[in-house]
Amino acid sequence: SYQPKNILVTGGAGFIGSNFVRYLLGAAKDVNVVNLDLLTYAGNPDNLKGMDGEERHTLVQGDICDRALVDRLLREHSIDTVVHFAAESHVDRSITAPGEFVRTNIEGTYCLLEACRQFWQTEQKLDKETLQQTRRFHHISTDEVYGTLELDDPAFTEETPFAPNSPYSASKAASDHLVRAYFHTYGLPVTTTNCSNNYGFYHFPEKLIPLVILNALGQKPLPIYGDGKNVRDWLFVADHASAIHRVIESGRLGETYNVGGWNEKTNLEVVDTICSLLNELKPREDKVSYTEQITFVKDRPGHDRRYAIDATKLERELGWRPAETFETGMRKTIEWYLANQPWLNNVVSGDYRKWVEKQY
Ligand code: NAD
Numbered sequence: 009s010y011q012p013k014n015i016l017v018t019g020g021a022g023f024i025g026s027n028f029v030r031y032l033l034g035a036a037k038d039v040n041v042v043n044l045d046l047l048t049y050a051g052n053p054d055n056l057k058g059m060d061g062e063e064r065h066t067l068v069q070g071d072i073c074d075r076a077l078v079d080r081l082l083r084e085h086s087i088d089t090v091v092h093f094a095a096e097s098h099v100d101r102s103i104t105a106p107g108e109f110v111r112t113n114i115e116g117t118y119c120l121l122e123a124c125r126q127f128w129q130t131e132q133k134l135d136k137e138t139l140q141q142t143r144r145f146h147h148i149s150t151d152e153v154y155g156t157l158e159l160d161d162p163a164f165t166e167e168t169p170f171a172p173n174s175p176y177s178a179s180k181a182a183s184d185h186l187v188r189a190y191f192h193t194y195g196l197p198v199t200t201t202n203c204s205n206n207y208g209f210y211h212f213p214e215k216l217i218p219l220v221i222l223n224a225l226g227q228k229p230l231p232i233y234g235d236g237k238n239v240r241d242w243l244f245v246a247d248h249a250s251a252i253h254r255v256i257e258s259g260r261l262g263e264t265y266n267v268g269g270w271n272e273k274t275n276l277e278v279v280d281t282i283c284s285l286l287n288e289l290k291p292r293e294d295k296v297s298y299t300e301q302i303t304f305v306k307d308r309p310g311h312d313r314r315y316a317i318d319a320t321k322l323e324r325e326l327g328w329r330p331a332e333t334f335e336t337g338m339r340k341t342i343e344w345y346l347a348n349q350p351w352l353n354n355v356v357s358g359d360y361r362k363w364v365e366k367q368y
C-alpha cells in the first residue's frame with residue numbers, strides 16, 4: 009500500500025481537516041504535515057492544540073490560490089502527498105455570497121493541481137509509473153454534488169450523475185471534475201472521496217448540530233428550516249478521517265469513493281437526539297426538555313430534500329466501515345462540547361481570530 013511521508017494538508021485548521029491532522033499524526037508516526045490554511049472565519053488554530061506528534065506539524069497561514077506560496081511549500085518540504093480539504097463549506101453562505109466559493113473551491117483546487125503537476129512532472133521529472141507509485145493528490149468532496157433524492161430513491165453511488173443545486177455544491181462538483189481531468193489528461197495520481205454530513209469535535213457552530221448544542225445551552229431558539237423533514241446521512245468525523253487515510257493508502261487511482269455512516273436522519277430526529285442527550289447529561293434548571301426551544305423558521309432556498317450515501321464500494325474494495333453509530337458518536341460529541349465550553353466560548357466571542365494578530 010502507499011505510505012505518505014511529507015504531506016501538505018490544505019484547510020487543516022477547519023473542522024474536518026483538523027480532526028484528520030490529529031488522527032493522522034497519531035496513526036502514522038513517521039509522517040510530517042504542513043498545514044496550509046488561510047484562517048478564514050472557519051479556520052481555528054485552537055482546533056490543533058495538544059496533538060500527539062505536534063512536533064511533526066507546521067501551520068502556515070496562506071491561500072491555496074497563491075501559486076507562488078504553494079510552489080514554495082511543495083519544494084521546501086519535498087511534498088509527496090496533498091490532502092485537500094480547504095474550501096468554503098457552508099451552504100447558507102454560498103446562497104448569500106457565492107463568489108468566494110467559486111474562488112476557493114474551483115480556482116483553489118485548480119491552483120493546487122497545477123502546482124503538483126509542475127512540481128512532480130516538470131521539476132522532479134517523474135515518469136508516469138514512478139509518479140503514480142510515489143505521489144498522491146487526495147481530494148475531499150461531498151455527497152451534495154449528486155443533488156437531491158426523493159424519500160424512496162436509492163442512495164447515491166459513485167455512478168450517480170452530478171446534479172448540484174447550491175452554489176456550494178456546484179463549486180465542489182466543478183472541483184471534482186478538475187481533479188478527475190488531471191488524472192485522465194496528465195496522469196496525476198488522484199483519488200477523491202465524496203462524504204455525507206460530518207459531526208463531531210471542533211465543529212463550527214454555524215452548522216446544524218453544533219448550532220443546536222450552542223443555542224440549547226444558551227436558552228435560545230433551536231432553528232429548524234421548513235418542516236424539519238429533510239434527511240441527511242451523518243458520519244462521525246473521526247470515521248471520515250479513517251476513511252480518507254484508507255483511500256490514500258489503498259484506493260485505486262482516478263477513482264472516487266463514497267463515504268457514509270448508514271445513518272439517515274431527518275433534521276427533527278437529529279435535534280431530538282441532541283435534546284434528549286442534553287436532558288440526560290446537563291438538564292435545564294427548570295427540568296423542562298430542551299425540545300421546548302425548537303422553533304420552525306423560513307426554509308433554505310433550494311433546500312435539498314434528502315441525501316443518502318451508498319458506501320459499499322469503499323467497504324468491498326478497501327474493507328472500511330464506520331466505527332461509530334449515530335447514537336455512540338452523538339453521545340461523544342455532546343460530552344465533548346460540555347467538556348470544552350472554553351473552545352466554544354472562544355469561537356462565539358471571536359477571540360479565536362486573535363491568533364492571526366498575535367502571529368503576524
Ligand atoms: P470548514 O469550513 O470547517 O473548514 C475549511 C477550512 O479551509 C478552514 O480552516 C478555512 O480557513 C480553510 N480555507 C478556506 N478558504 C481557504 C483558502 N482560500 N486557502 C486556504 N485555506 C482556506 O470545512 P469542513 O466542514 O471542515 O470541510 C472540509 C472539506 O470537507 C471541504 O472541502 C468540504 O467541502 C468537505 N466536506 C465537508 C462535509 C461536512 O459535513 N462538513 C461533508 C463532506 C465534505
Ligand code: TDX
Nearest residue numbers: 097098099150152205214215216217231232233238275
Ligand atoms: O439552523 C439550521 N437549521 C436547519 O434546519 C441549519 C444551519 C441547518 N438546518 C438544516 C439544513 C440541512 O437540511 O439542517 C441540515 C444540515 O444543515 P447544515 O449543517 O448547514 O449542513 P448541510 O447543508 O447538509 O451541508 C453539510 O454537509 C455536507 C456541510 O455544511 C457541507 O460542507 C457538506 O458538504
